[in-house]
Amino acid sequence: MTLPPAVAALAAADFSGIVPRFVAAGFAVSEPAAGVLQIVSDPSRASVLLSVGVHGDETAPIELLAHLLDALAREPQQLAVNLMVVVGNIAAIRQARRFIDVDLNRLFCRERGLLSAVAEAARADELMVASSAFFTRAAGARWHLDLHTAIRGSLYPTFAMIPEGIVDAPRQALITLLGHAGIAAVILNRSAASTFSAYTAAQLGVTSATVELGQVSALGDNDTGRFAAAAATLARLLRDDSAPTDPVAPLVFEVVREIIKHSEAFRMAFDATTPNFTALPRDALIATDGTQVYRVEHDEERVVFPNPAVRIGFRAGLMVVRSG
Ligand SMILES: [Zn+2]
Structure with missing residues (x-):
């Protein structure tokens, strides 16, 4: 090509x-x-x-x-x-x-x-x-x-x-x-x-x-x-041209938690193939890391960039909630 x-x-x-x-x-x-x-x-x-x-x-x-x-x-x-x-x-x-x-x-x-x-x-x-x-x-x-x-x-x-x-x-x-x-x-x-x-x-x-x-x-x-x-x-x-005046508002989300991989025991309830913004209900399992258990704490959270294969100490995913 x-x-x-x-x-x-x-x-x-x-x-x-x-x-x-x-x-x-x-x-x-x-x-x-x-x-x-x-x-x-x-x-x-x-x-x-x-x-x-x-x-x-x-x-x-x-x-x-x-x-x-x-x-x-x-x-x-x-x-x-x-x-x-x-x-x-x-x-x-x-x-x-x-x-x-x-x-x-x-x-x-x-x-x-x-x-x-x-x-x-x-x-x-x-x-x-x-x-x-x-x-x-x-x-x-x-x-x-x-x-x-x-x-x-x-x-x-x-x-x-x-x-x-x-x-x-x-x-x-x-x-x-x-x-x-x-x-x-x-x-x-x-x-x-x-x-x-x-x-x-x-x-x-x-x-x-x-x-x-x-x-x-x-x-x-x-x-x-x-x-x-x-x-x-x-x-x-x-x-430096002026933008169109029609209002277009993206949905707004806020990060409520970063999931950090702390050990090789880290396991996630989803993997790198999970679509971004997949929604999870309250109390759903996000990940475990040895004795540490991460669960959804809001009525609904969405996961972004889940990747349990990252290096230890790196972010394995973000949990976000809709705010606007
Ligand atoms: Zn990129």
């Missing part, structure tokens, strides 16, 4: 096809690390970070962003924000794997303990340094959308995780933007996390989300028509 050149280039973290066009249009363009592109001008403009491929097997966002950048590079004067693009786990993308050693999206933190020597730790450091430098210069609004595709089915195929640390007004603007992007549900996580979006929100004051655009296909096989609303919304964001 032959990939469109723009998609093949972005999947290889190769920006050489688009950089000259933005340079010629008068932007300051830099590549502070492999797979990191910054195209900036007036610092008072909004600053937007779009990241893809943080999980190497999630290819639809790479295709979506490649087409978006390709179109923008043909009319570079349309770029109305300071833009940072990140192609996350380049080595994993090359191998069509989720990660090499460890899930990169668990490493955006200072203290990594035993994981400080894994392949992805150095990459997380690079991305934290580059995004910190990018947003430190920012004098306008700050956005970060970390684009993913889920590896499983979901009762809401498109949803987003909104990390803690974003104040009300920008968070509401973010939820509205996500609604226009075709996102059916948002999950508010009130506790600290080690994801890329949690890092930019908590440490850099960015209005951030991890956006799940649907199920994974092989690179080139993704039905990009399914992502038309997301593509149109991102195109508008980069051009």
